[in-house]
Amino acid sequence: MALVTGGNSLGKxxxxxxxxxFIGSHTVDVLLEKGYDVRILDSLQPRVHPRGKPPWVPKEAEFIQGDVANRADLERALEGVDYVFHLAAYQDYMTDFSTFIHVNTESTALLFELIVEKKLPVRKIIFASSQAVCGEGRYRCPEHGIVVPTPRPLEQLERGDWEIHCPYCGEYMEPLLIDEATISPGTTYGISKYAIELLADRLGRRYGIPTVCMRYTYVQGPRNSFYNAYSGVARIFALRIMHGMPPICYEDGKQLRDYVNVKDVARANVLMMEDERADFQVFNVGGGRAVTVLEFAYIMLREFGSDLEPQIPGVFRLGDTRHTVSDISKLRALGWEPTIPVEQNVKEYVAWIQEQKVTKEYLLEAERLMREHGVLRQVRKGGTQ
Structure with missing residues (x-):
């Protein structure tokens, strides 16, 4: 393996x-274990950290509370830095579209701006991207071959027709593994992440700053905030089960997902920082196994020892994709493998969330906000479920 550090983290x-x-704190853990000096820049956004600085922030890391989109904060954080992980992001299902661009994309441009303007000796930048860049992914139509579909129309979802149709003949199509060449963002969040990838490649090459973009799939595990609506299926299911409510599956529960443990993701992040072969590349980071949402619900129910049954009430969330399973062969070729299966992933998350002081108000408030903003919707009367 070609190491940019020469295998020596001392003084870096x-x-x-x-x-x-979530992903950032686990990446910090791996870096500290490997002997790097670590500095954290985090705004402690109230929606994600309403209790302030979390207890898992290690004392061994220097901590700066600041905004990645603020010039003075970012300039201060970049002083004397060799490598950067730009993992701060705005993630939610709310309709504040401009915030996605401001926090995610503009901060990336500002990062390059400061490095170039101040002639900072940054050796490499790792960016957090997302499978949201790929939208609905890739499908195969028996007649028309491989198709990259656009997002499912609202009218289709309202009648409970969940699967992807061929845009040419209208037939159902077979979902395929999503490779890194697939680009079709269907949400503002996905667009903001693709803009990051473009900036990373174009500005990185122009100014000789190696970059790597990591397209994360459905990352699960301890420390995933349970305060915002974006935090995912593990949070939603766990909070409902903990408070005696059955897990609710959106759509029909047959959506395929690729769940990956946050520790595997953190390990991938650091490996790609250290490996020169990753420079100027985009990598899918997934768990390597397709699991339906309904299967995931049963895995979590078993972990809780609950006799509740999942419910499928014909509810859907605007912006969700139908099937998202990544092709991770490119990352595997550089020596990385997912090591934590879905069952262990759920076990770790359940053990963690049971230690937190969480009331069902967090869950109900997130659901209320999604309904209020038109994100969470019901199938029309007479539609299929």
Missing amino acids: RVLVTGGAG
């Missing part, structure tokens, strides 16, 4: 934006 300083958050 790494900035992790969003380092108090």
Whole structure:
């Protein structure tokens, strides 16, 4: 393996934006274990961290509370840094579209702006991207071959028709593994992440700053905030089960997902920082196994020892994709493998969330906000479920 560090982390300083958050904090842990000096820049956004600085932020890491989109904060954080993980991001299902661009995309442009303007000796930048860049992914039509579909129309979802149709003949299509060449973002969040990928490649090459973009799939595990609506299926199911409510599956529960443990993701992040072969590349980061949402619900129910049954009430969430399973062969070729199966992933998350002081108000408030903003919707009367 070609290491940019020469295998020596001694004296190398790494900035992790969003380092108090979910993926960021686990990446900080791996970096510290490997002997790097770590600095964290995190705004402690109230929607994600309403209790302030979380207890898992290690004392060994320097902590700066600041905004990645603020010039003075970011300039201060970049001082004396060798490598950067730009993992801070705005993620939610709310309709504040401009915030996605401001926080995710503009901060990336500002990062390059400061490095170039101040002639900072940053050796490499790792960016958090997302499978949202790929939208609905890739499908195969028996007649028309491989198709990259657009998002499912609202009218289709309202009648409970969940699967993807061929845009040419209208027939149902077979979902395929999503490779890194698939680009079709269907949400503002996905668009903001694709813009990051473009900036990383174009500005990185122009100014000789190696970059890597990591397209995460459905990352699960401890420390995933249970305060915002984006935090995912594990949060939704766990909070409902903990409070005696059955897990609710959106659509028909047959959506295929690719769940990956956050520890595997953190390990991939650091490996790609250290490996020169990753420079100027985009990598899918997934669990390597397709699981339906309904299967995931049963896995979590078993872990809780609950006799509740999942419910499928004909509810859907605007912006969700039908099937998302990544092709991770490119990352595997550089020596990374997912090591934590879905069952262990759920076990770790359940053990963690049971230690947190969580009331069902967090869950109900997130659901209320999604309904209020038109994100969470019901199948029309007479539609199929």
